[in-house]
Amino acid sequence: xxxxxxxxxxxxxxxxxxxxxxxxxxxxxxxxxxxxxxxxxxxxxxxxxxxxxxxxxxxxxxxxxxxxxxxxxxxxxxxxxxxxxxxxxxxxxxxxxxxxxxxxxxxxxxxxxxxxxxxxxxxxxxxxxxxxxxxxxxxxxxxxxxxxxxxxxxxxxxxxxxxxxxxxxxxxxxxxxxxxxxxxxxxxxxxxxxxxxxxxxxxxxxxxxxxxxxxxxxxxxxxxxxxxxxxxxxxxxxxxxxxxxxxxxxxxxxxxxxxxxxxxxxxxxxxxxxxxxxxxxxxxxxxxxxxxxxxxxxxxxxxxxxxxxxxxxxxxxxxxxxxxxxxxxxxxxxxxxxxxxxxx
Numbered sequence: 250x251x252x253x254x255x256x257x258x259x260x261x262x263x264x265x266x267x268x269x270x271x272x273x274x275x276x277x278x279x280x281x282x283x284x285x286x287x288x289x290x291x292x293x294x295x296x297x298x299x300x301x302x303x304x305x306x307x308x309x310x311x312x313x314x315x316x317x318x319x320x321x322x323x324x325x326x327x328x329x330x331x332x333x334x335x336x337x338x339x340x341x342x343x344x345x346x347x348x349x350x351x352x353x354x355x356x357x358x359x360x361x362x363x364x365x366x367x368x369x370x371x372x373x374x375x376x377x378x379x380x381x382x383x384x385x386x387x388x389x390x391x392x393x394x395x396x397x398x399x400x401x402x403x404x405x406x407x408x409x410x411x412x413x414x415x416x417x418x419x420x421x422x423x424x425x426x427x428x429x430x431x432x433x434x435x436x437x438x439x440x441x442x443x444x445x446x447x448x449x450x451x452x453x454x455x456x457x458x459x460x461x462x463x464x465x466x467x468x469x470x471x472x473x474x475x476x477x478x479x480x481x482x483x484x485x486x487x488x489x490x491x492x493x494x495x496x497x498x499x500x501x502x503x504x505x506x507x508x509x510x511x512x513x514x515x516x517x518x519x520x521x522x523x524x525x526x527x528x529x530x531x532x533x534x535x536x537x538x539x540x541x542x543x544x545x546x547x548x549x550x551x552x553x554x555x556x557x558x559x560x561x562x563x564x565x566x567x568x569x570x571x572x573x574x575x576x577x578x579x580x581x582x583x584x585x586x587x588x589x590x591x592x593x
Contacts, residue, residue, distance in 0.1 A: 250430070255280070258441075259397070259437070262555050262569075265567055267397060269570045272323065272574075278407075279407045280411075281407070286530060287440075288533045289391070290391060293484060294387050296388065297338050298310045299351075299354075299360070308540075309565075317567040320571075321393075328393070333386055335384070338382065338475075338476055340367075340382070341375070351364075364382075365381060369382065373469060382473075386563075387474065414444075434553065436448060436552075437554070439532070439534040439556065440534045442534065448554045451554065453536065454535050458495070459528070459529070459530045460489060461511050462529065463490060463515075463525060464487060464526050465488055470483065477517075479514045487526055490511065493511065501532055507528070511528075512525075541558050541559070541569045543572060555573060
């Protein structure tokens, strides 16, 4: 089988890339084997303009907004679902100082018009006297990945296998893996890029995030996002809460330290006990400056990686993938990359 792109990994980045390649009518093949502690299976997909404990505006948010809105809307006709949901995020502030910080930063970063004082009461979550809402979004990452996988399986362009690096060989100016010959190979491997012989030198740092999946009380639905130190939102038929943000850890597995932190903050946030259905962990691929990476290999310019989406993958991913597609168009226009379909 000949293709223009061979995509390695179908997490968030690989799924967004496959979708973008469909949009420009490029042909591709995807190889993916779900690996332990990948970030996408446990990611809540929350997008909001307020970042961190100091309420700064998320990096480049105004540019990211139209990119992710357009990308997720385009998916509806393909998979029967717009994975992007508009929600309110309720900011439940713990002190006057925290409220002052929020209002100060809202004026500084220009999102004060989006803040609305809230009198939201909830039967499950405690509320403080200082409450605000701000528009937010949530991407159903798990459904999006699953539906695209089903789509590509039906088109015979998805292979549920783990790449053996030793079997990926350069043949003239192309790359061959078993019966697949590709013009370009794009590795979307997240933290597993550290095992990649061509890109293990990149400064991708795994960051461990632990989460709890909680059983919903009968008749209760969490149709928004609650921010009370932790974030809470609906997740499939349960409630997602998290996440920890760990640079140093002995194991990628869920552990007692994460459990203690999450459970303590959960107890402080709720009026009634909630049963824990699952304690899970994932490794986020991050970069020290928090800016994602698009890189081609210095010796093999048709080997690529898209990585480092970190905690903001749901919002920043579409923007970065669009940048990559722009690079490919520039190469086509300059004659560096000439797909066979354009030669016919």
